[in-house]
Amino acid sequence: MKSNNGLQIIIRITVCVTMLSSLIGAFMLHSTPSHRESGSVLILVSVAAAVLWVLEEVVFHNHTRKYVAKLSTMISKTERDSLLNFPAPAIIIDSENVIVWYNRLFGRQVYSEEEAYGIDLTELMNIDMDKIYSSDGDLVCINAHFYKAKAIHTDVNGELSMVYFNDVTDYVELEYEFRMSHKTVIIITIDNFDELMSNIRESEKAHVVVEIEKLIEEFLENTTAVSKKVASDKFYVYMEERHLAPIIEQRFKILEQARKIAVGERSNLTLSIGVGRDGANLAESEKFAKQALEMCLGRGGDQAAVKEDGEFKFFGGISSAPDKNNKTRIRMVAKAMLELICNHDKVLIMGHRFGDLDSVGSATGFCCAIRNMVKEAYVVVDPEQNLSKTLINYINENESEHYYITPQEGLERLDDNTLLVVTDTHNPALVESKEILARAKNVVVIDHHRRMVNGIEPTIMSFLEPNASSACELVTALIEYFGEDSNITVHAAEALLAGIMLDTKNFIMKTGVSTFEAAAFLKKKGADTIAVKKLFANSIETYHQKSSLINSAHLYKECAVAYTEESFSEIRIAASQAADELLGITGVKASFVIYETNGVINISARSMGACNVQIVMESLGGGGHLTMAATQLNCSMNEARKRLADAIDEYWENNSQE
Structure with a gap:
């Protein structure tokens, strides 16, 4: 083929030269006699060149078309082989996300169970079909591997798209290990420690100290955490994120275990725990931990607070704060x-x-x-x-x-x-x-x-x-x-x-x-x-309204819940007093009265201390105290009753053993 191409080039050059000679010969025919002979020769050469041109078109053009066709076939085959053996899993899907083609690596690494033809891609993996067309793609996990999936349209109409999967498992695992090894600072203090220890015998003090030490040791068991006792009532703990996450998930069981330690005849130990999480370094995490601990103490102790992303999350806090006569x-x-x-x-x-x-x-x-x-x-x-x-x-x-x-x-x-x-x-x-x-x-x-x-x-x-x-x-x-x-x-x-x-x-x-x-x-x-x-005296109308609220009460999971859709002038006074009265019912640990004023649903909550109504009301956007709290909701009466029931369920689920 190369020799034919060379011969073809020589012929074309010769043709071009002889055509030029033909033009010169034609011009010489009209000149002197001596020049006419030379012109005749040049014209003969031009005729020969024309014959060669025809020969080139007939003989060699056919070879050129064959060569181009063969080259195109070779390129198409190379494209198919390259895509089939592409060093990353790749598929082609139609407009309905159905797989119409996939390469060998996809069949080996991603989906090796059976043929993937005709299967919807979203059924194989949890993938966001909108994100994969973006520059960032979508991170998917399949067969214990992580892939960054990206897609492009392969035709003008957008009916077919190619999706390829870049294996980023090593990167994801490295990032996960970095996150799990991040250090957090935990500060644990014993609430009202000096007052607790002041009225017991020396032998009892030694016993309490030993119980506290054992409690901290059990808290850190099976972890790589390091603890340091910085005062008689304060511990610093440095813990990796991998061990902190399960503790948060279990809602700091150490709080419950601490309450089982008796101090004297009528007192029990309680802890306040501040957790600094997601700090850029240990110094910042310690700062977060101190802020979280301050929030715990300001809320009465016996709870844990975790500060992350600038927000606080609270756990525990179901018992009343110890009396401090400072x-x-x-x-x-x-x-x-x-x-x-x-x-x-x-x-x-x-x-x-x-x-x-x-x-x-x-x-x-x-x-x-x-x-x-x-x-x-x-x-x-x-x-x-x-x-x-x-x-x-x-x-x-x-x-x-x-x-x-x-x-x-x-x-x-x-x-x-x-x-x-x-x-x-x-x-x-x-x-x-x-x-x-x-x-x-x-x-x-x-x-x-x-x-x-x-x-x-x-x-x-x-x-x-x-x-x-x-x-x-x-x-x-x-x-x-x-x-x-x-x-x-x-x-x-x-x-x-x-x-x-x-x-x-x-x-x-x-x-x-x-x-x-x-x-x-x-x-x-x-x-x-x-x-x-x-000063506590009420009108006869308010007394009747209070009685009506009490009559509407029903029991729900050791809570008395009353509500009214009527509105009257002293509804707030009647509701708060009704909530107090409902605590006198046998087996009731908390009471809630729901009423409406000026288009806003109000909930008045009371307890005898066995249920922290502040936590219940905080979950609904309100607040207050352990035994007295309230909230306001912009919703219907039925929706308010449902949300209150859900909040009560959540509270007892998280404090089922209290």
């Missing part, structure tokens, strides 16, 4: 708060929306105590939208000074030298006036509810004590240390005592030593228990 801390807080008050010209005090006796009572007592320290001090409260009209009227009738102003009046009085004190809540969404909170530059928070993640920020001081019975108890404790600079009237003392009695259910729930000390202090100030009892 007078040293209260004295220090009171001193710092006195300095803040004296450095401001005005003080505004407000609680939460629909303020109850604890919210309004704590604000009233605080306002009365600081009246002679600042130029102005007022309680911001909505005179209509609150649950303490009886208390407000009682104070207005018996006090010569004016205590209460509306939120609008509070906004008008607010300036750069005003101190805002928020009591009985640290949730920015629940304060009496969001506008005042947003504009205030100096904010102090006094609250007894368990710390929430997105609390009021920034603050110049926070006094959060989840072990306290009420905000009124905290305010009373501060007033005791305000000294001679402050004094409260009899009626302000009664307002504080009313708040304590409300949140403790007449000194039954969440009552510690400090609670009775606060009540004794208020009694010394002249508080009359009979006058306080009158």
Whole structure:
């Protein structure tokens, strides 16, 4: 074939030369006689060239077409062989994702059971057919191998597509190993350790210490973690992610095991655990762990908190916080708060929306105590939208000074030298006036509810004590240390005592030593228990409404659930009181009352401590305390009942042994 091609080229060159000679000969025929002879010769040569040209077209053109056809066949065969032996699994699918062709490697590595022709690709593997046409492709797993699948359309109409699979198993396994070997920091503290150990014998102390050491050892058993005891009540643990994940999945069983360790006759051990996860390095993970531990302690202890991706996840927290009678801390807080008050010209005090006796009572007592320290001090409260009209009227009738102003009046009085004190809540969404909170530059928070993640920020001081019975108890404790600079009237003392009695259910729930000390202090100030009892009186209509709610109750998994679709003026008071009454039913560990106000579904929750209603309400977007919580839902009554049932199911599923 090569010799034919060479001969063909020589002939064509010769033809071109003779054609040129023919033109010259034609020109010479018209010249001199001598030139005519030469011209005749050139014309003869041209005729011979024409014959050669015809010969080339006839003889060699046929060979050229055969060569081109053979070359095309060779190229097509090479393409098919190359695709068939492509060094990565490859298939061709039609517009319905059905496999119409696949290469040998696909048949050996990916699908070797039988012929794959006619099988839908999505039936073979979990693959995103939209993602495979993108530049990133889709990661799929089949036969214990990971592949990055990518696809391209092979024809103009897009009916056929080729999908090839790049084996990235080594990369995925390396990435997984890197992730699993990432170090996390865990800080474990023993709640209220000094108080627990102060009232037991030395032999019992040694036994408790040994039990704690064994508990930590069992916690780290079968792991590669390293622990270090940095204090008598604190442990640092450095653990790989591969061992932490199962612990989180089991919801920190160490919390339950710790409660089984008895300290003395009536106390049990509880732990607070802060976990720093996904930090860029150990230092950042330790920082996350400290923040998580702080959240645990702020929520009452006996729980674990995991911080990852800037968010907190909580586990446990089903028992009440231990009673801490830390007078040293209260004295220090009171001193710092006195300095803040004296450095401001005005003080505004407000609680939460629909303020109850604890919210309004704590604000009233605080306002009365600081009246002679600042130029102005007022309680911001909505005179209509609150649950303490009886208390407000009682104070207005018996006090010569004016205590209460509306939120609008509070906004008008607010300036750069005003101190805002928020009591009985640290949730920015629940304060009496969001506008005042947003504009205030100096904010102090006094609250007894368990710390929430997105609390009021920034603050110049926070006094959060989840072990306290009420905000009124905290305010009373501060007033005791305000000294001679402050004094409260009899009626302000009664307002504080009313708040304590409300949140403790007449000194039954969440009552510690400090609670009775606060009540004794208020009694010394002249508080009359009979006058306080009158503040709880209801109208006959409210009493009937409460009875109707109680009659609608049914039992669901040791919980009493009541609801009403009716709306009346004192529905909030009736609902909260009905929730309290339902706890008196035998076998009931928690009560929930569902009602509607202004198109919003409200749920009021109560417990005797055996069920942490705060966790139940938090799962529905609300919050509160272990024995008292609430939430609001934007849905129908039926949907609210279903969501509450699901939240109760989830709680008992996660705390089935409690």
